[in-house]
Amino acid sequence: MTGEITAKSARAESLVTRYRGLICDLDGVVYRGASAVPRAVETLNRVTASGVPVVFATNNASRSPEHVGDHLHKLGVAPHGWSVVNSSQAAAAYLAQRLAPGTRVCAVGGPGVARALSEAGLTPVRAADLGGTTVEAVVQGLGSDVTWTELATVGYLAEAGATWVATNVDLTLPTPYGRAPGNGALVALVQTATRALPHVVGKPRAALFELARSRLGTDRRDTLVCGDRLDTDIAGANSAGLDSLFVLSGASSLQDLAFAERPARPTYVATDLSGLLSPALPVHTTSPDCLLELGPDAVPRMPGAGENGKLLQSVVTTVWAALDAGRTVSGEVGPWGRIERRLGLVQPAPGTR
Structure with missing residues (x-):
């Protein structure tokens, strides 16, 4: 859709009106921990009220979509016009296409991992409950209570031939106190002890974007991605053939953006989500x-x-x-x-x- 935008028409309409659906990241874009990012909630409510549906697509696999939805409601996000998908669901969908219904899968991470596996018709088993039984696969996602024993179990299972699926490989996660280790840091820790490699389903891989776009029911040209990470949200949007808005409210800085390589350059840039309501030219316009x-x-x-x-x-x-x-x-x-x-x-x- 970008190539059809002229300088005159771009100045005449707000960014979001050029699209029929929005795929929006959460951490660093809508909230940081328990607090909303300034102007994010008001903007989202105006977007959904205008008839543009939103799918919140997050690499953070630690919580179920319902839990995330409750958090959004408490922040003041309107109750209609949006849904949530996470990388745990993308991992479960990947395995459900390859394993028989009811197959046992080890779930490592927050409750969102096990919940997604159950909803996909698989049987989640925690590392502590494995005993001497075998599993066909192991899903590793982020969780604040993940232990050394669970990480070691991921490595043992992967070395033994189980399919190892990582929900995402984000090295850091924005919090109100600064950057914290993300799932990618924990995946890297496991990789130091095994020769196996995980199959990654979260951003910047296409699986999560395709899952979100299927929820929206939109074509690629009519879908806009909004995120705060160049290496996941923006690089992933580009690889999936989607336009993107990069916001400076989260993990990446202005200097990061300025020196970004071509595969990680967004279509648009704004300080925060309120940029959706502002008329703006694509960043690459060089008039x-x-x-x-x-x-x-x-x-x-x-x-x-x-x-x-x-x-x-x-x-x-x-x-x-x-x-x-x-x-x-x-x-x-x-x-x-x-x-x-x-x-x-x-x-x-x-x-x-």
Whole structure:
């Protein structure tokens, strides 16, 4: 759908009205832990009220969709117009296509893992309940109570020939206190002790996007992905042939975005989900009015005034154009910190500008 958008039409309508369905990440996009990301809930309620359905697709496999739904309700998300799918469901769907109904599968992770296996017609078994019995497969997902014994069991089973499915391989997870180890960190730990490799179903693999899009009932060209991780949400959307909106409210920074390789570059960028309601051009638009000069410090030179949303897009477009042309752009933290403060992405420290 991107190729059909002209500069004039892009400025005349909000981003979300160009699509018939939205696949939206959760952690770092809608909430961080128990708290909502600013402007996220209000935006989502306006989107669903306008008739655009939303499927929340998350790599976090620790909780069931119902549990996630309860959390969203408590945050104030309207009760209709959306549903939740997670990587546990994608893992269960993968195994259900390959195993007989009722097959025993070891479930490691939060309650969402076992719940998804049961709903797919398989029999989940916790590591502690295996005893001397065998299982055909093991699903490893994130859980705050995952133990060393469970991780060791994943390795034992994989080495013995069981199908090892990892719900996702996100190395970190955003929390109100900062980044915490994600499921990918635990998968990597198991990999140090086994020669087996897991089959991964979560983002950036296509399985979760296809599951979400089937819920929406939309074509690829009519589906927009929104996320905060370049390596999962955005790279996955690109590989699945879907347009994407990258938001700077979660795991990846403006500097990460500016230096992103082509496979991880989004179609659009915004500070947070409210960008769905703003008219904006695709980030890769390189018309002269979208570009800034590179200053003597080899980073975009910021004007003294201007709308932050448009300046954000211009910074990213400028750096991508420079890098693609073989020009040098500085990765020094100091200048990029000043740009982020200028755009309101971080709060300046007392006594600084």
